[in-house]
Amino acid sequence: MTTYSKLVDVTVCTGCRACMVACKNWNDLPVETQAYSGGYQSHEKPTGKTWNVLQMKEHETANGGFEWLYRHSACYHCADAACEKVCPEGAITYGEFGSVDIDQEACVGCSYCVYNCPFDIVELADYVTEDGDVRQRAQKCTLCEDRLQEGLQPSCVDTCPLDAIVFGEREEMLKLAEERLEKAKQFFPNAQIYNPPGVGGTKMFYVLADKPSVYGLPENPEVPTSAVLWKDIAQPAGKALLGVTMMGVLTGYVTNKLFNKGEHHEEGGEVDESKHG
Amino acid sequence: MMELSRRQFLKLSGATAATLAVVELGFDPKKAQAESNEFKIAHSEVTPTICPYCSVGCGILVHVKDGDVVYTEGDPDHPINRGTLCPKGNGIRQLYTSEKRVERPKYRAPGSTEWEEVDWDWALGRIAENVKKTRDESFVVEEDGMTVNHTEAIANLGGAALENEEVYMIQKLMRGLGLTYIEHQARI
Numbered sequence: 001m002t003t004y005s006k007l008v009d010v011t012v013c014t015g016c017r018a019c020m021v022a023c024k025n026w027n028d029l030p031v032e033t034q035a036y037s038g039g040y041q042s043h044e045k046p047t048g049k050t051w052n053v054l055q056m057k058e059h060e061t062a063n064g065g066f067e068w069l070y071r072h073s074a075c076y077h078c079a080d081a082a083c084e085k086v087c088p089e090g091a092i093t094y095g096e097f098g099s100v101d102i103d104q105e106a107c108v109g110c111s112y113c114v115y116n117c118p119f120d121i122v123e124l125a126d127y128v129t130e131d132g133d134v135r136q137r138a139q140k141c142t143l144c145e146d147r148l149q150e151g152l153q154p155s156c157v158d159t160c161p162l163d164a165i166v167f168g169e170r171e172e173m174l175k176l177a178e179e180r181l182e183k184a185k186q187f188f189p190n191a192q193i194y195n196p197p198g199v200g201g202t203k204m205f206y207v208l209a210d211k212p213s214v215y216g217l218p219e220n221p222e223v224p225t226s227a228v229l230w231k232d233i234a235q236p237a238g239k240a241l242l243g244v245t246m247m248g249v250l251t252g253y254v255t256n257k258l259f260n261k262g263e264h265h266e267e268g269g270e271v272d273e274s275k276h277g
Numbered sequence: 278m279m280e281l282s283r284r285q286f287l288k289l290s291g292a293t294a295a296t297l298a299v300v301e302l303g304f305d306p307k308k309a310q311a312e313s314n315e316f317k318i319a320h321s322e323v324t325p326t327i328c329p330y331c332s333v334g335c336g337i338l339v340h341v342k343d344g345d346v347v348y349t350e351g352d353p354d355h356p357i358n359r360g361t362l363c364p365k366g367n368g369i370r371q372l373y374t375s376e377k378r379v380e381r382p383k384y385r386a387p388g389s390t391e392w393e394e395v396d397w398d399w400a401l402g403r404i405a406e407n408v409k410k411t412r413d414e415s416f417v418v419e420e421d422g423m424t425v426n427h428t429e430a431i432a433n434l435g436g437a438a439l440e441n442e443e444v445y446m447i448q449k450l451m452r453g454l455g456l457t458y459i460e461h462q463a464r465i
Contacts (some may be wrong), residue, residue: 016359016363016364016365018362018363018364018366018367020364021364021367021368022350022362022367022429023350025350025367025368025370026317026348083312115298146314146316146317147318150316158350158351158353159350159356159360159361159362159367160361160362161361161362161363254288254289255289256321258285258288258289265323
């Protein structure tokens with residue numbers, strides 16, 4: 001099956017933040033004010049109401065010079081996603097275009113995904129229920145799956161004036177990443193592709209100008225062992241056991257009622273009879 | 278094994294079906310849910326426009342639905358930006374949707390600290406009166422023995438949303454009035 005990916009070539013990014021605004025515009029996300037952090041960066045990291053944030057890192061080069069390291073940060077859409085594994089409601093699934101989706105109807109806001117995301121991306125956001133109560137649920141980049149289904153590109157991709165963000169079939173994107181890397185190496189000797197295998201590769205992957213740690217990215221992000229144990233071993237076993245138990249209990253209950261009817265009659269248990277009418 | 282009556286058999290079957298439903302062997306309602314949500318810009322009226330901010334003049338498509346601007350995006354057919362936009366142009370939707378948008382002309386009288394709402398006719402009339410008055414008072418026909426026919430008391434500032442033809446018209450009008458301070462926002 002064809003799978004898709006978003007390639008972010010941060011070596012050509014100028015840090016204009018058009019991707020941030022386009023995301024807010026398409027997804028109707030509200031303004032989120034945060035305290036001034038002392039730099040040029042607007043928000044600290046992606047949140048439930050700001051799905052992508054342009055990171056601006058001040059970096060000293062090897063020869064003592066100064067350069068900006070810009071990075072479009074949003075959900076990485078891991079092929080082997082920790083959030084999908086830990087979600088107790090099964091609200092997180094893989095979309096047909098390679099995205100990791102959170103079903104907003106099913107999410108109960110337990111924040112397991114928030115604590116288990118290796119990239120610290122997904123967060124809870126407030127919403128108002130039909131009854132007017134304020135509740136929380138996990139929100140993050142959807143890879144604009146609604147746009148993809150209509151044959152459009154994600155809004156951040158569409159708007160990027162420098163083609164730093166590109167979306168397409170994964171094989172093509174991997175090839176393009178290699179080409180971009182070749183070009184980047186002329187200016188950035190440490191340039192590399194960031195597509196960490198610890199999470200099965202990511203459907204949003206980078207061409208970085210330097211080591212991931214320089215950007216504040218985990219070098220080898222992994223799905224937490226507890227998440228693997230929970231999803232791949234404990235949960236299927238638990239489900240099977242639950243099924244067996246439920247069957248056992250219900251069958252037992254029904255057969256008990258059916259075949260012990262006589263005794264109830266002897267005891268004068270007319271109530272049971274009317275219930276099962 | 279005890280004998281089962283027809284009634285008892287049905288009860289047992291019912292219980293089995295109910296149990297299976299409980300242990301999640303049912304259908305998937307998520308898919309049906311996703312298909313029922315309408316695409317955000319489906320059936321929207323699309324109007325092309327030019328970004329009002331800088332001198333690049335990017336093309337923008339404005340999506341209007343039920344009398345409200347639901348989305349704005351770079352015009353993919355526009356030769357200048359080819360579908361892309363900068364963050365400022367991307368935020369153009371707020372020109373219409375923002376609560377802070379000024380929808381009517383406002384007037385602050387000389388010496389006053391308050392803005393009051395006025396209608397367009399009054400505002401344009403007042404501007405015309407003041408232009409005529411200022412020009413007549415400050416018009417210089419001759420300076421240092423040279424015919425200049427100008428006024429230095431009025432300045433004009435154009436905006437990036439103006440197109441070639443509009444700028445030409447403004448230039449004609451302002452030169453006709455004798456202005457020398459003619460500038461453009463996108464040059465600042």
